[in-house]
Amino acid sequence: MTVPKIWIHAESRDSKVATISLELLAKARELADTVEAFHCGDDADTIATELGEHGATTLHSSGDLGGSLPSAPLATALANAISSGEAPDAILFGTTYDGRDVASRLSVKLDVPVITNIEELDADLTGHEQIFGGTVNVKTQIKDASPKIFLVRPKSFAAESVGGSPAAVTTLDSGDVGNTAAAKVINRHEQESSGPKLDEAEIVVSGGRGLGEAEHYGLVENLAEILGGAAGASRAIVDAGWVPYSHQVGQTGKVVKPNIYIACGISGATQHLVGMKSSKNIIAINKDADAPIFSVADLGIVGDVHSVLPKLIEALK
Amino acid sequence: MKIAVCVKQIPDPAEEGSLDDATKTLKREGKLILDDSDAYGVEMALQLADSAGGEVVLVSMAPNGETNGLRTALAMGAESAILVSDPALQGTDALGTAKVLAAALKTASPDLILTATESTDGYTGTVPEQIAELLEWPSVTFAKSITIDGDKVKVERQTEVGYDEVECPTPCVVSVTAGVVEPRYPSFKGIMAAKSKPLEEKTIADLGIDASQIGWEGARQEIVDVAEVPAREAGEVITDEGDAHEKIVDFLKEMKVV
Numbered sequence: 001m002t003v004p005k006i007w008i009h010a011e012s013r014d015s016k017v018a019t020i021s022l023e024l025l026a027k028a029r030e031l032a033d034t035v036e037a038f039h040c041g042d043d044a045d046t047i048a049t050e051l052g053e054h055g056a057t058t059l060h061s062s063g064d065l066g067g068s069l070p071s072a073p074l075a076t077a078l079a080n081a082i083s084s085g086e087a088p089d090a091i092l093f094g095t096t097y098d099g100r101d102v103a104s105r106l107s108v109k110l111d112v113p114v115i116t117n118i119e120e121l122d123a124d125l126t127g128h129e130q131i132f133g134g135t136v137n138v139k140t141q142i143k144d145a146s147p148k149i150f151l152v153r154p155k156s157f158a159a160e161s162v163g164g165s166p167a168a169v170t171t172l173d174s175g176d177v178g179n180t181a182a183a184k185v186i187n188r189h190e191q192e193s194s195g196p197k198l199d200e201a202e203i204v205v206s207g208g209r210g211l212g213e214a215e216h217y218g219l220v221e222n223l224a225e226i227l228g229g230a231a232g233a234s235r236a237i238v239d240a241g242w243v244p245y246s247h248q249v250g251q252t253g254k255v256v257k258p259n260i261y262i263a264c265g266i267s268g269a270t271q272h273l274v275g276m277k278s279s280k281n282i283i284a285i286n287k288d289a290d291a292p293i294f295s296v297a298d299l300g301i302v303g304d305v306h307s308v309l310p311k312l313i314e315a316l317k
Numbered sequence: 318m319k320i321a322v323c324v325k326q327i328p329d330p331a332e333e334g335s336l337d338d339a340t341k342t343l344k345r346e347g348k349l350i351l352d353d354s355d356a357y358g359v360e361m362a363l364q365l366a367d368s369a370g371g372e373v374v375l376v377s378m379a380p381n382g383e384t385n386g387l388r389t390a391l392a393m394g395a396e397s398a399i400l401v402s403d404p405a406l407q408g409t410d411a412l413g414t415a416k417v418l419a420a421a422l423k424t425a426s427p428d429l430i431l432t433a434t435e436s437t438d439g440y441t442g443t444v445p446e447q448i449a450e451l452l453e454w455p456s457v458t459f460a461k462s463i464t465i466d467g468d469k470v471k472v473e474r475q476t477e478v479g480y481d482e483v484e485c486p487t488p489c490v491v492s493v494t495a496g497v498v499e500p501r502y503p504s505f506k507g508i509m510a511a512k513s514k515p516l517e518e519k520t521i522a523d524l525g526i527d528a529s530q531i532g533w534e535g536a537r538q539e540i541v542d543v544a545e546v547p548a549r550e551a552g553e554v555i556t557d558e559g560d561a562h563e564k565i566v567d568f569l570k571e572m573k574v575v
């Protein structure tokens with residue numbers, strides 16, 4: 001059983017489609033006869049190829065927004081397209097900064113709810129959300145509202161190329177958005193980073209408050225480097241200013257799903273667990289035998305990070 | 318400058334959450350407290366009001382007349398509060414919540430509305446932008462910092478790879494990222510003063526909201542199933558006797574990563 005049509009929000013950086021968008025395409029293909037993408041930006045012709053390879057037949061493009069944040073112009077353009085008869089059965093957004101914003105504005109324009117934090121979708125468009133740190137699965141259906149809007153968490157589905165031809169690019173018209181689009185980006189700041197990206201690395205070593213002080217995060221970075229992985233963090237030490245936000249793993253940070261996740265001095269709060277619980281293998285080092293992180297660990301070490309980590313680094317060198 | 322801050326009052330997150338058997342939604346009974354996530358918005362608003370001059374008004378929606386969390390934020394230094402409370406609000410979804418908050422915010426005529434990026438108990442993260450759209454205002458989400466510059470705000474907006482500098486004319490809605498300021502603790506004097514600060518209670522009828530938009534009726538989403546997720550198979554837990562690092566090396570070797 002499939003539905004006729006699903007739209008997905010395509011996001012890109014440097015003319016490369018974001019992994020989350022490809023994940024959405026993979027799921028949408030499973031659920032619908034026709035899968036189309038929409039986006040804003042000046043790279044429609046380039047990303048149409050990659051989107052097509054992953055199964056999108058059309059890319060609805062609102063073009064470059066001249067620095068406006070996307071939520072108001074893109075939501076307006078989508079609402080216009082929908083009211084002129086283009087309506088899909090469902091619209092999938094990734095849980096990203098812009099995805100959340102566009103979905104929210106669109107929900108008001110169409111007066112339909114948004115189902116958030118989705119990790120699985122059934123053929124009848126029932127959405128699954130895991131709550132209480134991933135211990136309880138809740139299935140939700142949208143009643144009497146169409147299209148159904150879902151915000152999907154990254155890493156919920158596996159991206160898969162099916163070798164389709166480039167998506168046909170059509171124009172999305174936002175018309176007059178007025179004052180709602182008045183927020184403009186003046187300048188962008190990007191942090192330099194080396195090594196694999198946190199959400200793509202096969203090995204992630206994360207540190208938490210148990211490291212004691214900012215300087216000790218070097219142990220985590222050191223271990224990550226030796227293993228060819230990326231260094232992550234709990235929100236506690238991001239909030240404390242030890243490491244930049246881009247390292248944060250969890251509900252409000254990155255979702256990671258590496259082969260190996262090593263948690264050092266992290267208690268395992270539900271909001272941290274939702275960001276890493278799907279890792280294939282989890283190793284935890286914590287001096288408190290009752291720390292919740294041990295409930296998801298394949299190998300748990302009850303011990304002091306200051307003694308275990310230096311020895312581990314030495315042994316691996 | 319009049320700054321309105323949306324503050325949600327939630328069950329103490331330190332206590333284990335549970336679902337109501339009948340409605341399958343989060344239980345929200347008993348005393349509610351100020352959502353930690355909103356304490357950052359309150360602090361940010363107080364700092365802006367201090368530097369640019371102005372007042373801070375709080376807006377909250379709760380079905381049960383709860384004022385405990387609002388009193389905490391008043392004790393931090395906000396001038397006044399509006400609480401929308403009505404038994405009919407039981408079961409309201411995010412879109413309905415945004416409709417109620419937008420209507421209440423309108424009555425306060427603020428120049429700037431601050432929210433958190435997501436609440437601790439609901440974490441839909443959709444309410445801030447929904448409010449902005451309902452008011453037909455521009456908005457900036459995920460603010461790390463805000464400065465007021467005449468009739469616009471300058472915001473550092475967090476991104477995947479760093480941050481963007483964003484400018485936005487007021488009135489607008491800005492959602493504030495957790496951890497970016499240090500929320501002040503209410504002083505004893507603040508706590509005493511909060512007891513007599515104006516706290517206006519409004520009902521759905523006061524705001525002219527159609528009852529079909531809110532509560533169980535208005536929520537067009539239905540939880541159809543709740544099930545426990547099979548627990549991850551328990552792993553091996555050992556106590557470090559000085560050689561635990563060898564265990565980890567063995568494990569990594571088994572996984573063929575070293």
Ligand SMILES: Cc1cc2nc3c(=O)[nH]c(=O)nc-3n(C[C@H](O)[C@H](O)[C@H](O)COP(=O)(O)OP(=O)(O)OC[C@H]3O[C@@H](n4cnc5c(N)ncnc54)[C@H](O)[C@@H]3O)c2cc1C
Pocket residue numbers: 207208209210211212233234235236237248249250251252253254264265266267268269270271272275285286287288291303304305306353354435436437440
């Ligand atoms: C809305 C919301 C969103 C959130 N989003 C996130 C998120 O995205 N990511 C996230 O991580 N958190 C998030 N949190 C915060 C989360 O609830 C926890 O507060 C946080 O994860 C705790 O970080 P921690 O484990 O480093 O610190 P703590 O909970 O303080 O744990 C430190 C651990 O270190 C151990 N320890 C201490 N000393 C040593 C030592 N010498 N050797 C070994 N172990 C030691 C202790 O036993 C303890 O278990 C969020 C919270 C809210 C309300």
Ligand SMILES: Nc1ncnc2c1ncn2[C@@H]1O[C@H](COP(=O)(O)O)[C@@H](O)[C@H]1O
Pocket residue numbers: 323324325326352354355376377378379411414418431432433434435436437439440441442443444445
């Ligand atoms: N009932 C409420 N009362 C006041 N503010 C709220 C309420 N619900 C949500 N908000 C605001 O909107 C933010 C995002 O909430 P949510 O969309 O539920 O994640 C919260 O952090 C609050 O700032």
